Amino acid sequence: MVFAQKAGVKRIVALTPRGSFGLLPNRLDCTAALAPGILAYETGADGEVFVAVDAGVLVKAGADVLVSVRNAIAGTDLDTLHAAVKREFLALNDQEKTVRTVLAKMEGGFVRKFVELQRG
Numbered sequence: 001m002v003f004a005q006k007a008g009v010k011r012i013v014a015l016t017p018r019g020s021f022g023l024l025p026n027r028l029d030c031t032a033a034l035a036p037g038i039l040a041y042e043t044g045a046d047g048e049v050f051v052a053v054d055a056g057v058l059v060k061a062g063a064d065v066l067v068s069v070r071n072a073i074a075g076t077d078l079d080t081l082h083a084a085v086k087r088e089f090l091a092l093n094d095q096e097k098t099v100r101t102v103l104a105k106m107e108g109g110f111v112r113k114f115v116e117l118q119r120g
Contacts, residue, residue, distance in 0.1 A: 003072045004051075006043055012065060013040045014058055023060060032058045034069060038081075050075055052085045 012023040015037035034056045042048045056069030073088055075081035 004074065006041065006046070008043050008045070009065070010042045010044070014067075015039065023065060025063070027060060029062065030060050034058055034067070038078075039067065047076070050078060050081055052081055 010025070013020055014023070014032065015035045016032050017035045021032070034053060036054050037052070039051045039053050040048060041051070052073045052075075053067070053069040054071040056067060059066045059068075071088070073081065073084050075084065
């Protein structure tokens with residue numbers, strides 16, 4: 001799914017595990033692992049936009065910058081974005097815990113059945 005597609009981006013600031021870095025239009029091609037945090041970009045039409053992102057990858061090739069992350073929430077006000085991140089991302093953490101619990105139970109059941117078949 002494409003979250004956003006923007007033309008005329010003047011600059012991008014992204015967060016990596018080693019700190020933040022900026023991209024301007026004439027920067028050399030590069031790739032970067034993204035850390036969970038705030039990605040900011042600026043266009044003439046939208047001004048500065050902030051996007052809360054989960055871990056992912058950024059690739060700059062020519063004039064294109066592609067960002068691939070599991071989750072993203074955009075906003076122009078950091079306070080509102082912070083509240084949305086707490087609400088959305090924390091709910092995902094609870095869902096992930098539930099999925100891990102269910103998978104652990106399934107794996108345990110599989111191992112018990114496998115042991116029974118070996119003995120049987």
